[in-house]
Amino acid sequence: MPTGEVAVVGGGLIGLFSAHYLLERGYAVTVLEAGSGLGGGAARVNGGWVCPARSDPLPSWGVVRDGMRSLTSPGSGSFLLSARALPRVAGYLARFLASSSKGRFLRSWDDLDLLNRRTAGLVDELVEAGIIDALQDEGFLMLHSTRDEAEASRASLLAVSRRGLCPAPEPILERQALLELEPGLGDAAQVGFVHRGDRWLDPSRLVDRLGESLASRGVRPVRDTPVLALRQRGTSVELATRSGVVEASHAVIAAGAWSEQLLRPLGIRGYVTPGKGYSFTIHPEHPPTHVLRLGETHVGVTPMGDRTRVVGMVDLDGTPEGLHAGRIDVMKRKAAPYLSGIDWRASTDEQVGPRPMTPDGKPLIGCAPGAERIVVATGHNMLGLSLAAPTASLVADLVAHGPAAAVPAFDPMRFTDRRR
Incomplete structure (x- = not known):
């Protein structure tokens, strides 16, 4: 013993x-x-x-691209770099690129x-x-504004299913079928599909x-x-x-x-290296019953009992603490077209947590x-x-x-x- x-x-x-x-x-x-x-x-x-x-x-190259764009346009991607922080994270970034x-x-x-x-x-x-x-397992609802985006997303998850860790994604649904699943979707959610596992x-x-x-x-x-x-x-x-x-x-x-x-x-x-992730709570008129993935925004929405949490971002500013309100605003702008019946000014529980990258x-x-x-x-x-x-x-x-x-x-x- x-x-x-x-x-x-x-x-x-x-x-x-x-x-x-x-x-x-x-x-x-x-x-x-x-x-x-x-x-x-x-x-x-x-x-x-x-x-x-x-x-x-x-x-991946897509994330590297997001990071480079964020240096000149902070609201353009989900992987955010701060020019002032570059000296502090240079060793990490060099190896990340490799x-x-x-x-x-x-x-x-x-x-x-x-x-x-x-x-x-x-x-x-x-x-x-x-x-x-x-523990909830109603599935992740993948939402997209165009059928091409939805088909590309579904093909990617179909490839993931071949790794043996999840079932294949379900067929693509049009707007009306999505609304039957989730009545609180906004106009940007035109096509999508459910992915379980x-x-x-x-x-x-x-x-x-x-x-x-x-x-x-x-x-x-x-x-x-x-x-x-x-x-x-x-x-x-x-x-x-x-x-x-x-x-x-x-x-x-x-x-x-x-x-x-x-x-x-x-x-x-x-x-x-700390990579800050942001979250906040919204109060939808029609709370979702699935996890929602909002197109190419890299923002997610999770139902948690009587709360609905919005999550996203990797903010690499070289520090483990300190909430930048502007990051929350970017997430709201990205998420708003996909959801309806929400007063975005009434969000609560705005938080930041450092992920160990x-x-x-x-x-x-x-x-x-x-x-x-x-x-x-x-x-x-x-x-x-x-x-x-x-x-x-x-x-x-x-x-x-x-x-x-x-x-x-x-x-x-x-x-x-x-x-x-």
Whole structure:
């Protein structure tokens, strides 16, 4: 039976799921959270999608094009760069560009599927255990203004279905059939289709239920305790905090967008860079019953009980915090033609959450070099909710078995010059 206590650095989705699977293995767990409550960062500020079929890596030529356009026209795309931030994110962008070729994109997607093939089964187990509830599966409604756009979108998802992670998309529907499904659609929603297989939930509810489950099983969350540094000494790990040193048998770095400052002293250059995602709540006259994907806008709409959340954007301004109201305005302008019966001025819960972005769109999961008792689990880009369960299961394997359990595709050292 495992002995010792594992210190998990970060109370976001990856940290909380890691605590769950470590408990399942018989470890004692302490969660060290920098904020005042669990579920900081992007854990609550997301679309709530458990979406293996939509888990392709971000780096691609289309996203590179969006980023370049945004330098001169900030409202033109979904991947936004700030000219003032370029010096701070130059290392990330150089490696992002190198990862954006078609061949690299497809290889990274294959690697992500190594995790995603386990997502559905693990999520089903968590539903059966009562940790996940209110998981919705009515389908994603893909909306477009022209039939050509809809056919191209459907062909893309048909190709995705051949990867074996989702069914084929349903036939294309015209305007009247769409209105029968969703009466609150605007004039831009002329054609579309339903795509099933991916599911969604309320991420805040998930964080709360997971936190309650962990507490009931003895996990000790230590709030307002940022970890400043950590090192392995013999058979233990020391974690330095403002209030003193915490000792554990193992540590897991799951600090999301703030992980890079802990990785560099360990010899890992992960280039984990915050990419801000925005969300807000609208109050439609006819609340949707499907997740809505709004054409080429890269804006999504998720029904969450009595709320309707709008999500979108990757804002790469080099900082993990700070909401730019102009980004919300851009999302509203893009979404408005697709939806009717909404007072856009009455939106609420405007939020921003930093996603931990990596240059190749894949997470960093593995043991630190020369310190196998320190496990890295960060850099999940926009896929934290979808990849949380399989990542955390792998984390438990790494704590139990060390580097022997590593998956080379997610090597935390893959961007590091090993000659240093």
